[in-house]
Amino acid sequence: MSIIVQKFGGTSVATLERMKSVQKKVMAARAKGYKVLVVLSAMAGETNRLLALANEWSANPDPAETDVLVATGEQCSIALFAMLLKDSGVKARSLLAHQIPIYTDDSYGRARIHGIESGTLENLFNHYDVLVAAGFQGKDHKGRITTLGRGGSDTSAVALASALGSVECEIYTDVEGVYTTDPNMCKDARKISHISYDEMLEMASMGAKVLEIRSVEFAKKYDVPVHVRSTFSDNVGTLVTKENKIMEHVLVSSIAYDKDQARVTLRSVPDTPGVAAKIFSPLADAGIVVDMIVQNPSRDGVTDMTFTTPRKDIKKTIAIAEDICKKLGGNAELTYDLNVAKVSAIGVGMRNHSGVAAIAFAALQKENINIMMISTSEIKISILIEEKYIELAVRTLHDMFIGTADKIVCDETNYN
Numbered sequence: 001m002s003i004i005v006q007k008f009g010g011t012s013v014a015t016l017e018r019m020k021s022v023q024k025k026v027m028a029a030r031a032k033g034y035k036v037l038v039v040l041s042a043m044a045g046e047t048n049r050l051l052a053l054a055n056e057w058s059a060n061p062d063p064a065e066t067d068v069l070v071a072t073g074e075q076c077s078i079a080l081f082a083m084l085l086k087d088s089g090v091k092a093r094s095l096l097a098h099q100i101p102i103y104t105d106d107s108y109g110r111a112r113i114h115g116i117e118s119g120t121l122e123n124l125f126n127h128y129d130v131l132v133a134a135g136f137q138g139k140d141h142k143g144r145i146t147t148l149g150r151g152g153s154d155t156s157a158v159a160l161a162s163a164l165g166s167v168e169c170e171i172y173t174d175v176e177g178v179y180t181t182d183p184n185m186c187k188d189a190r191k192i193s194h195i196s197y198d199e200m201l202e203m204a205s206m207g208a209k210v211l212e213i214r215s216v217e218f219a220k221k222y223d224v225p226v227h228v229r230s231t232f233s234d235n236v237g238t239l240v241t242k243e244n245k246i247m248e249h250v251l252v253s254s255i256a257y258d259k260d261q262a263r264v265t266l267r268s269v270p271d272t273p274g275v276a277a278k279i280f281s282p283l284a285d286a287g288i289v290v291d292m293i294v295q296n297p298s299r300d301g302v303t304d305m306t307f308t309t310p311r312k313d314i315k316k317t318i319a320i321a322e323d324i325c326k327k328l329g330g331n332a333e334l335t336y337d338l339n340v341a342k343v344s345a346i347g348v349g350m351r352n353h354s355g356v357a358a359i360a361f362a363a364l365q366k367e368n369i370n371i372m373m374i375s376t377s378e379i380k381i382s383i384l385i386e387e388k389y390i391e392l393a394v395r396t397l398h399d400m401f402i403g404t405a406d407k408i409v410c411d412e413t414n415y416n
């Protein structure tokens, strides 16, 4: 039995008409002889609506109950889609994560997958041609419902594809694949035919929400080829796969941006051993992801420590940072800025080439964009700027490194 996993995002299941496009994709896979495991997201906007409801009802929504609430978004999608298939005579049924089960830890709102009982699905495929599973959700060891974090249906799909030995995991969305930058932000963005897991990981972690980061981690770890493509066209999309020589020819393959950023500074903290640990340990314990970190040179025994964190975590971050300042004593004080955004240039070719950072800085200077913070990895450079310049910065760096001509070397001939 050959199984294929197809995941459809929120915009693809937002209306009955769009679900009919989803149905066409599923039927096309059936026509090729596959048993199909469909993984669905909640209808576009539904998860936000449910989260807003939780915050309206409760000043401090209980995390476990919030997961019970937001998981209903995916439950609606799978039931409606299974009805549609059955009405067309397809042998299909829906499945919630706890019916499979997909086991996770108990970090409500950001649970991690521990295991999947793939046998349940394999047995059901003896009776059904299409199984429609809820993305984004799982079940912890106490039997409680969990959710995997925003965009988590991508992770559900890749994990299920790996558990079932699916030929590839198809991620259907509202764009035709992974582009050199967000096609909804920059009209010159071009579709990439192949991208390595590592580049995709950097893109996802730098804000390109076309794939959720943990889905790429999963795909890389278990070697699952991921095909990102459009629900609304038949064109080939982007294959996320192992790195090859052709990819190394490309210096910068994409520009990503992230507006969900805040900059936090702890001023006048003692410049003594252990202070960084005192600042960052409580943040890590609270599950706050800290990205860029800069420590200023010491002056009279004190220093300033600046870091960035997701804007959505700022309330929690401030509460913890205020407590840290109190504990550090002296003149330690806290400031923060929410009008910041991060732009990143990514490419495996950077491993063997220097000078990318200097070119990026010069391009931004030409547009009079001030650089607030910088961080680099082997295949990425990230720059923090004022949020109002983010579109200009994305276009400027895209134009500089990628442009409209064929600066990207990609081979589309061996893939269909």
Ligand code: ADP
Residues within 6 Å of the ligand: 008, 009, 010, 011, 012, 041, 151, 172, 173, 174, 175, 177, 178, 179, 180, 181, 182, 183, 184, 207, 208, 209, 210, 211, 254
């Ligand atoms: P879905 O609901 O299908 O999961 P998402 O909204 O999570 O879809 O992701 C698709 C969106 O990702 C696109 O509409 C696009 O605006 C955005 N995006 C950001 N960066 C990129 C990129 N480099 N390539 C393609 N899409 C991107």
Ligand code: ASP
Residues within 6 Å of the ligand: 009, 010, 041, 042, 047, 048, 073, 135, 136, 149, 150, 151, 152, 153, 154
């Ligand atoms: N519905 C969830 C969200 O909006 C998960 C997903 O769509 O992948 O984040």
Ligand code: MG
Residues within 6 Å of the ligand: 009, 151, 154, 209, 210, 211, 212
């Ligand atoms: Mg998504």
